[in-house]
Amino acid sequence: MPEGHSIHRVARVHRRWLVGRRFTADSPQGRGELAHGVSGRTLLNVDAHGKHLFHTFEGDVRLHIHLGLFGRIRHFRNDGPVPSTACRLRLASDGATLHLSGPSACELLSLEDEAALRARLGEDPLRVDASPDRAYARLTRGRMPLAQALLDQGRIAGVGNIVRAEALFVAKLPPLLPACELERDAFDGLWSAMRALLQDGVRDGLIVTPGAPPLPSPGRKRAERFCVYSRAGLPCPRCGAKVTGQVLAARTLYFCAACQGVDRVRRSRRKPVFAPAP
DNA sequence: ACAACATGAGAAA
DNA sequence: TTCTCCTGTTGTC
Numbered sequence: 001m002p003e004g005h006s007i008h009r010v011a012r013v014h015r016r017w018l019v020g021r022r023f024t025a026d027s028p029q030g031r032g033e034l035a036h037g038v039s040g041r042t043l044l045n046v047d048a049h050g051k052h053l054f055h056t057f058e059g060d061v062r063l064h065i066h067l068g069l070f071g072r073i074r075h076f077r078n079d080g081p082v083p084s085t086a087c088r089l090r091l092a093s094d095g096a097t098l099h100l101s102g103p104s105a106c107e108l109l110s111l112e113d114e115a116a117l118r119a120r121l122g123e124d125p126l127r128v129d130a131s132p133d134r135a136y137a138r139l140t141r142g143r144m145p146l147a148q149a150l151l152d153q154g155r156i157a158g159v160g161n162i163v164r165a166e167a168l169f170v171a172k173l174p175p176l177l178p179a180c181e182l183e184r185d186a187f188d189g190l191w192s193a194m195r196a197l198l199q200d201g202v203r204d205g206l207i208v209t210p211g212a213p214p215l216p217s218p219g220r221k222r223a224e225r226f227c228v229y230s231r232a233g234l235p236c237p238r239c240g241a242k243v244t245g246q247v248l249a250a251r252t253l254y255f256c257a258a259c260q261g262v263d264r265v266r267r268s269r270r271k272p273v274f275a276p277a278p
Numbered sequence: 279a280c281a282a283c284a285t286g287a288g289a290a291a
Numbered sequence: 292t293t294c295t296c297c298t299g300t301t302g303t304c
Contacts, residue, residue, distance in 0.1 A: 003285050051286075069286045070298040086298065102298045104286065153287085160285045207285085229285085250292080251286090 002067040004050055004158020005201025008126050010073055011048035012202065014055070019043050021093040028087045035089060037061055037108045050124050050157025054114065062114050068104025124157040125195040126202065136187045140180050147175035148249050159194060163201075165229040165254040166209045167193040169238075175248075175255045213237045228254040 022042045025035040041057040048054070055063040067073070074080070080097040083090050089100040100106060109117065123135035138155040139146075149155055150164040159167070168175050170193040173186060182190075201207045212225040213235075227237050232245025232254060241258035 006285080066286080068297065069284065070296090071286090072298075084298095088297095104288085104297065151286090162285050252284095 002051055002069075002071060003160035003163055003198075003201070003207070004048075004124065004126055005163075005198045005207065006205075007051050007053055007067070007158070008048045008198075008202045009205060011046045011053060013075070014043075014046040018091075018093075018096060018098075019046060021096060023091040023093045025092075026090050028083045028085055028090065031088060031106075034106065034108065038063060038089075038091070048124075049118055049127065050121050050153055051160070052117070052121065052157075054118075060111070062109045062111070064105060064107050064109045064114065064117065065100065065103055066105035068102070070102035071104065072101050074099045074101075120154055121157040122153060122155040125191065126158055126198050132188070132191050135191060136184060139187065140182050143178040143180055145176045145248060146173065146179045146182055147253050147255075149179040151249075151251065156194075158198060161251055161253075162207055162226065162229045163194055163197050166197055166207065166226055168255060168260060169228045170197070170209065172260055174260050175253055211237055228256055230254065 020042065022040065023038065025039040027035040038057060038061060041059055041061055043055060043057055045056040046054070047056075051066060053065040053067075055065070057063065065071075076097040076099075077095060078097070079092065080090075080099060083099050084101065086101045087099045088103060088106050091098050091100075122138055123130045123132070125135075135156050139149050141155070142149070147164055147168065150159050150168075151161070164175075167190055171186070171189040173182075173190055197207055197209065208225050209227045212227050228243045231243045232252075234243055235241070236243055236256035236259060239256065239259040241256055243254060244257050245252055245254050247253070
C-alpha cells in the first residue's frame, strides 16, 4: 500500500470528499484520547509530504498519520461495516466513513512538532515546491550506496522499496554506486523516472512500470506490475539476464546487474570503488 | 491451518 | 547491525 503515491492519492481523495465535513471519531482499538481530540470538529485541510499525511481540523487540531508497512485506510460511502478490533481510528460523517488500521503513527501534533517533523523530510518529487537541486545535494552526500540513500526520507521523501528499484532500472543506474559519485545528468534522469512513476501511481492508484512484463504466475493477485521489483531470478525485460535480489541494510534490493551499468554515471573517475556484479 | 513475508522506520546496542 | 512494532496477503502443507 504505502509509498508516496498512495499517500498523495489519499490526500487528494480526502481533499475532494472529506474537507468541510464534521466528523465523529472513535477508536475501537481503545485510543480514546486521540478520537476525543478530533471528534466533533470540521476537517479544514489535508496535506501529504512523502509518506506522511497531515489533517488539519478546526480549533487548531492537527492529526499526523504514517501508515508504516502495514497501515491501511478503508473508505465507505455509508456508515461502513463494524470496524475490526484492530481499527485504530474511525472517522464518520454523513455519508462518508473511514477506518484506519495498522499505522505506525496516528497522533495529534502541536504546530511546533508538526513543523519540526516536516523540516526533517527531504524533497518530495510529488510536491510542486520540490527542488531537484536540493534533492541532488542531499542525495549525493556521503559514500553510502545510492540505493540506500534513496530510502532515506530526509534526503528524498516518498520513495520506497518499489519505486527505488523501478526508477533505478528505468534510469539504468547501478544501485550500489556510492551516492557521492552520481553525476548530475544521471540524477536528472533518476529524478524524472521517480516523478513519473509516482505521478502515474497517484493517477492510477498503483505503480505500473512502463515495459513491465506480464505477471510470472497468472494466479497472483499483485496489483502493481514491475520490471525488477520482486522478480529475483526472473528474466530482465530489457536484456533477459536474471534479475538480482540482495539484501541491503535490511531491505531487499532488486536490480539487473547486466544492464544497470556504471557508464556515464561517475562524478570522479579516480578510484574504481564500485564494479558491477558479474 | 499455518508460516513466511511485505511497499517502513525508530530505538537499541 | 539487530530488534521491535503493527496487519494483511501469499504460499506451503
